[in-house]
Amino acid sequence: MMLPEPNALIDALAAQLAPVMGTDCALIGIHTGGVWLRDAVIQRLGGKCLLGELDVSFYRDDFAQAGLHAEVQPSRIPFEIEGRSVILFDDVLYTGRTVRAAINLLFDYGRPASIRLAVLIDRGGRELPVCADFTGLRQDFPAHEHIDLLRSEAGELSLVHGPW
Amino acid sequence: MTSTMTPNLQLTPDGRLRHLLTLDGLPKRILTEVLDTAQSFVSVGERDVKKVPLLRGKAVFNVFFENSTRTRTTFEIAAKRLSADVVNLNVNASSQSKGETLLDTVSNLSAMLADMFVVRHSAAGAAHLIAHHVAPHIHVINAGDGRSAHPTQGLLDMFTIRHYKGDFHNLRVAIVGDVLHSRVARSQIHALTTLGCPEVRVIAPRTLLPRDVSGMGVHVFNRLEEGLKDVDVVMMLRLQNERMQGARLPSAGEYYKHWGLTPEKLKYARPDAIVMHPGPMNRGVEIDSAVADGGQSVILPQVTYGIAVRMAVMSLVAGANP
Structure with a gap:
């Protein structure tokens, strides 16, 4: 199966986001693909939004089975989350468990006015009642297939897939 | 074991x-x-x-x-x-x-x-x-x-050093005081060596050095001024008062005179050197209050x-x- 070129998908996503991104918006990326995606959208749309990053390792529901993720990165929300409109970015939406963890994590910073979700690919396979508000591509992939967003040293984004 | x-x-x-x-x-x-x-x-x-x-x-x-x-x-x-x-x-x-x-x-x-x-x-x-x-x-x-x-103390000391100095590969670190009775010193030495610190110094009176110290890959100094010269990190150890009664040391006052870290002695270290202590401190014994509360002290951030x-x-x- 061929994976699409991510830049076209980011263009499509940016077009959906353009009307809703105000200066009081907070754009929060989930480490690490979500942060890259957010930065690519900002590159296209510009603007002066508030920026934050989340690592959901401490909120994952598989800690008892899998332990800590190898490279936990600090979460960074350098502004008041209370009353803020948040757009959360992740590269691939699959089971919905990462998004659940990210929402829990965000609420430990405060009570946002709203949270909306922007993803590059919605690949189906949800195990929780989570849906994206902005989507670059909606396409089912086989359960045994793993999809990842990568970024090169030069900052080029690409999509790769393979067995888990 | x-x-x-x-x-x-x-x-x-x-x-x-x-x-x-x-x-x-x-x-x-x-x-x-x-x-x-x-x-x-x-x-x-x-x-x-x-x-x-x-x-x-x-x-x-x-x-x-x-x-x-x-x-x-x-x-x-x-x-x-x-x-x-x-x-x-x-x-x-x-x-x-x-x-x-x-x-x-x-x-x-x-x-x-x-x-x-x-x-x-x-x-x-x-x-x-x-x-x-x-x-x-x-x-x-x-x-x-x-x-x-005392492995978590050793790790929090490494965290503190990395926070202030960034990397271990160019550092001179001095561990000062009662090394003999100190589980903290042992953990510090193992961690510093593993993390690639090129020069770990141990500064102590001969009576407070363990016999196997030379086998731990450290440089031993018996004079504080000499050992502190150009170090980036000074890690003080607590002098256990209970040991003062024994024959190892003359008195707290005498110890302070030779081994206490005063602002004057600290000048031998690099000007940007940080001073650490695992606590509890004996002020006026191993460390002067002016140093413990001074600008180079990172003792409370350690906690x-x-x-x-x-x-x-x-x-x-x-x-x-x-």
């Missing part, structure tokens, strides 16, 4: 940290993983809600057979910030002088469904003994055993970072299940 057995006891077959007993023999990969994870927990401590749900439903038993305020409190805060249930036990060491009794205590606490033991004991090897004894799903963290090791480092250790061991 031979030190060659220890790494196997501490690590799972696939190389993850299962118990933390000593830094002796722990690979650099593990030390770095603890420091990196702790970095993420520092940001948790800066939030309104300072808790994460990692250890929700787990019971952490702080079992202290020897007194401690700072270490026990920071372990307690760390466990609570990980959402664990914490039970603190101060067990009178005198009624626990036999190994059999120690293990009986542990068996009873295990029967209360403990998931993790944080152990301090005056006897070297106590935490190892417990780690050998407990069921596979229970984790043990050494919070100081005799003169042997704060101790929470994040202990959170990291607890969450890493709790996640390493067979």
Whole structure:
């Protein structure tokens, strides 16, 4: 199966986001693909939004089975989350468990006015009642297939897939 | 307990940290993983809600057979910030002088469904003994055993050095004082060596140096001024007052005169050198108040970072299940 070129998908996503991104918006990326995606959208749309990053390792529901993720990165929300409109970015939406963890994590910073979700690919396979508000591509992939967003040293984004 | 057995006891077959007993023999990969994870927990401590749900439903038993305020409190805060249930036990060491009794205590606490033991004991090897004894799903963290090791103190010291100095590869670090009786010094030396610090100095009177010190890969100095010359980090040790009665040292005043870190002596170190102390401090014995409270002191940040480092250790061991 061929994976699409991510830049076209980011263009499509940016077009959906353009009307809703105000200066009081907070754009929060989930480490690490979500942060890259957010930065690519900002590159296209510009603007002066508030920026934050989340690592959901401490909120994952598989800690008892899998332990800590190898490279936990600090979460960074350098502004008041209370009353803020948040757009959360992740590269691939699959089971919905990462998004659940990210929402829990965000609420430990405060009570946002709203949270909306922007993803590059919605690949189906949800195990929780989570849906994206902005989507670059909606396409089912086989359960045994793993999809990842990568970024090169030069900052080029690409999509790769393979067995888990 | 031979030190060659220890790494196997501490690590799972696939190389993850299962118990933390000593830094002796722990690979650099593990030390770095603890420091990196702790970095993420520092940001948790800066939030309104300072808790994460990692250890929700787990019971952490702080079992202290020897007194401690700072270490026990920071372990307690760390466990609570990980959402664990914490039970603190101060067990009178005198009624626990036999190994059999120690293990009986542990068996009873295990029967209360403990998931993790944080152990301090005056006897070297106590935490190892417990780690050998407990069921596979229970984790043990050494919070100081005799003169042997105090691994979380060593790790929080490394975290503090990395925070202020960035990297270990160009550093001169001096450890000053009662090395002989210090489990902290042993853990510091192992960690610094593993992390690639090229020059670890030990500065102490001959009577307070362990006999095997030359085998630990450190440079030994017997004069404070000489040893402090151009160092980047000064790690002071507590002079245990109880030892002052023995023949090892003349008096606290005499010790201060030769070994106390005063602003004048600190001038031998680099101007941007940081001063550390594991606490509790004897002001006017090993350290002058002007230094302890001065601009180069990072003694209180050490305490704060101790929470994040202990959170990291607890969450890493709790996640390493067979």
